[in-house]
Amino acid sequence: MYKIKNHPVDPDYAKDANITEQQYQAWYKESLEQPDQFWAARAKQFLDWSKPWSSVNEYNFAKGETTWFKDGKLNACYNCIDRHLEKRGNQVAIIWEGDDPSEDLSITYRQLYEQVGRLSNALLAQGVKKGDRVCLYMPMIPEAAYAMLACARIGAVHSVVFGGFSPESLKDRILDSDCQVLITADEGLRGGRSIALKENADKALAHCPDVRCCLVVKRTGAEIGWNNSRDVWYHDAVADMSPDCPAQEMDSEDPMFILYTSGSTGKPKGVMHTTAGYMLGSAMTHRYILDYREGDIFWCTADVGWITGHSYIVYGPLANGATTLMFEGVPTYPDASRCWQVVDKHKVNTFYTAPTAIRALMSQGNEPVKKFSRASLRLLGTVGEPINPEAWEWYYNVVGETRCPVVDTWWQTETGSIMIAPMPGAHTLKPGSATVPFFGIEPALVDNDGNELQGACEGNLVIKRSWPSQIRSVYGDHQRMIDTYFSTYPDTYFTGDGARRDEDGYYWITGRVDDVLNVSGHRMGTAEIESALVLHDAVAEAAVVGYPHDIKGQGVYAYVTLMAGIQPSEALRKELLDAVSKEIGAIAKPDLIQWAPGLPKTRSGKIMRRILRKIAANELDTLGDTSTLADPAVVNELIDNRANR
Numbered sequence: 001m002y003k004i005k006n007h008p009v010d011p012d013y014a015k016d017a018n019i020t021e022q023q024y025q026a027w028y029k030e031s032l033e034q035p036d037q038f039w040a041a042r043a044k045q046f047l048d049w050s051k052p053w054s055s056v057n058e059y060n061f062a063k064g065e066t067t068w069f070k071d072g073k074l075n076a077c078y079n080c081i082d083r084h085l086e087k088r089g090n091q092v093a094i095i096w097e098g099d100d101p102s103e104d105l106s107i108t109y110r111q112l113y114e115q116v117g118r119l120s121n122a123l124l125a126q127g128v129k130k131g132d133r134v135c136l137y138m139p140m141i142p143e144a145a146y147a148m149l150a151c152a153r154i155g156a157v158h159s160v161v162f163g164g165f166s167p168e169s170l171k172d173r174i175l176d177s178d179c180q181v182l183i184t185a186d187e188g189l190r191g192g193r194s195i196a197l198k199e200n201a202d203k204a205l206a207h208c209p210d211v212r213c214c215l216v217v218k219r220t221g222a223e224i225g226w227n228n229s230r231d232v233w234y235h236d237a238v239a240d241m242s243p244d245c246p247a248q249e250m251d252s253e254d255p256m257f258i259l260y261t262s263g264s265t266g267k268p269k270g271v272m273h274t275t276a277g278y279m280l281g282s283a284m285t286h287r288y289i290l291d292y293r294e295g296d297i298f299w300c301t302a303d304v305g306w307i308t309g310h311s312y313i314v315y316g317p318l319a320n321g322a323t324t325l326m327f328e329g330v331p332t333y334p335d336a337s338r339c340w341q342v343v344d345k346h347k348v349n350t351f352y353t354a355p356t357a358i359r360a361l362m363s364q365g366n367e368p369v370k371k372f373s374r375a376s377l378r379l380l381g382t383v384g385e386p387i388n389p390e391a392w393e394w395y396y397n398v399v400g401e402t403r404c405p406v407v408d409t410w411w412q413t414e415t416g417s418i419m420i421a422p423m424p425g426a427h428t429l430k431p432g433s434a435t436v437p438f439f440g441i442e443p444a445l446v447d448n449d450g451n452e453l454q455g456a457c458e459g460n461l462v463i464k465r466s467w468p469s470q471i472r473s474v475y476g477d478h479q480r481m482i483d484t485y486f487s488t489y490p491d492t493y494f495t496g497d498g499a500r501r502d503e504d505g506y507y508w509i510t511g512r513v514d515d516v517l518n519v520s521g522h523r524m525g526t527a528e529i530e531s532a533l534v535l536h537d538a539v540a541e542a543a544v545v546g547y548p549h550d551i552k553g554q555g556v557y558a559y560v561t562l563m564a565g566i567q568p569s570e571a572l573r574k575e576l577l578d579a580v581s582k583e584i585g586a587i588a589k590p591d592l593i594q595w596a597p598g599l600p601k602t603r604s605g606k607i608m609r610r611i612l613r614k615i616a617a618n619e620l621d622t623l624g625d626t627s628t629l630a631d632p633a634v635v636n637e638l639i640d641n642r643a644n645r
């Protein structure tokens with residue numbers, strides 16, 4: 001076992017931190033005991049309102065209802081841009097760093113205002129109205145942020161679809177939320193390779209007759225298909241538009257965006273977030289957990305296609321008037337020192353990334369890190385999956401040279417902002433632990449029957465009360481939200497994660513307890529991958545599980561039963577990988593496929609995934625009871641023929 005060493009608060013760091021331990025304790029107590037008082041004060045401090053609220057919070061988990069700052073009026077884009085103009089119009093809002101190290105841009109708050117205003121007017125000219133859904137399928141270029149903010153400005157609801165998703169996935173998401181406008185680019189650029197976004201969009205839109213307008217940013221200038229009645233160049237659309245566009249007054253609970261995420265069953269769900277609570281959650285956690293201080297240069301390496309990009313590239317940092325860095329490329333291009341080169345180039349103070357990136361960089365050794373000074377770094381953060389203590393220590397010792405605390409932040413698409421994480425000036429850090437709850441967050445651990453566990457224990461992680469940036473609905477299927485999150489354990493929000501709590505009350509997330517995989521920080525449902533596999537004519541049945549992977553955290557392990565008479569082959573393996581890429585996207589491709597003449601099933605025909613997970617993980621001595629299987633012999637067959645790795 002790796003020996004875990006605690007890291008007490010560094011007094012040098014704590015001197016200038018936003019929150020001390022004492023303050024955390026006092027505020028946390030107030031946030032639970034007098035929540036209305038606590039949150040009202042924060043809502044006034046962090047956001048500008050055009051009309052005050054009538055009640056701070058009302059909620060009923062059983063009905064899946066919650067309101068925060070009811071009847072209050074505000075605009076998210078105004079809060080991210082307009083209100084900063086007087087004081088920081090000439091301050092850089094967005095530093096854009098291109099895939100190619102020779103390309104970058106600095107966009108001031110004034111310029112951001114103008115860009116967003118022009119695009120807002122262009123969207124209005126296209127007939128986009130408050131409440132309409134607009135789909136974004138974008139590379140990591142400033143226009144992605146402009147588009148999100150322009151939607152927020154006019155009250156349209158954006159649905160960002162990660163550029164790595166397939167045409168099929170894009171189509172499903174456009175149709176599910178009835179988007180009638182799509183914003184994309186000719187191509188994306190990542191790690192020196194181009195991504196055919198417009199070509200993918202064309203394939204998707206062939207099945208989306210209601211999309212009347214496709215705005216296309218010219219990023220690479222590649223040859224692309226064009227539909228004159230539907231496609232409009234972004235630069236043409238904004239060219240004659242005024243930079244001034246009034247911000248639509250929005251209700252606190254008006255929908256702000258939809259973001260699709262995978263669950264254990266069915267198609268991805270459109271997680272819906274509303275305006276005030278989301279903005280408050282992202283701004284406050286950026287200030288207190290990512291410990292933002294005036295003048296800091298903040299870099300979150302996520303893609304805007306994920307919630308991390310929404311909350312910590314765009315909305316949280318801009319609400320706080322920060323300078324946020326947006327990176328088009330990948331950490332290993334042109335080489336493994338890219339992140340540190342960018343840190344030095346732009347004097348980045350806070351660096352927030354995923355464990356998978358840390359492990360990938362760690363595997364390249366210390367030299368690429370040492371080539372750059374990293375002198376500006378003050379704080380390091382991680383998000384997306386459990387971080388193994390070895391990777392944590394490498395991040396802390398090599399990247400941060402023991403000078404920068406590491407905040408391990410646990411949260412989800414559904415939670416909108418960080419839920420469990422240390423405050424770097426307040427908490428002893430324990431590598432591998434997401435530590436303690438944020439203000440107002442009341443976590444609990446329950447056993448499988450829903451009984452709350454006390455003290456040091458391990459169980460299913462639930463949240464006992466509403467918080468401002470909580471999911472409000474699953475778009476188009478409110479009942480599905482109730483069923484998924486609020487029915488497993490009554491009167492609580494069920495996270496889908498397991499966790500351990502130690503004697504100091506620290507939380508250690510152990511990973512998903514449902515059929516959701518987390519591969520390189522990307523979330524996917526085993527059911528989605530299985531559906532993609534069984535679409536192939538040769539496949540009779542498929543079962544997908546996760547298995548421990550050194551870099552990705554989890555890898556995708558697929559057990560595939562072929563139709564009678566079909567022989568496995570390398571060619572077929574490749575066809576199946578392509579099928580998953582085509583159906584979902586390359587990120588979901590199985591790392592390993594095992595040909596399985598039979599799958600372990602109960603007598604009622606249910607696949608026993610527990611056993612498949614154990615076989616995939618090579619944990620053969622803890623297989624558990626296999627006597628209830630319809631045909632126990634299949635287990636030995638699978639063990640003897642495990643996939644090569």
Ligand code: WT7
Binds near residue numbers: 384386509522
């Ligand atoms: C799932 C949510 C919200 C950020 C990006 C992922 C896992 C997230 C941590 C962490 C251990 C983590 C959980 C969670 N997860 N952060 N710090 N430690 N696990 O968002 O795609 O909605 O996935 O990611 O399993 O349920 P997401």
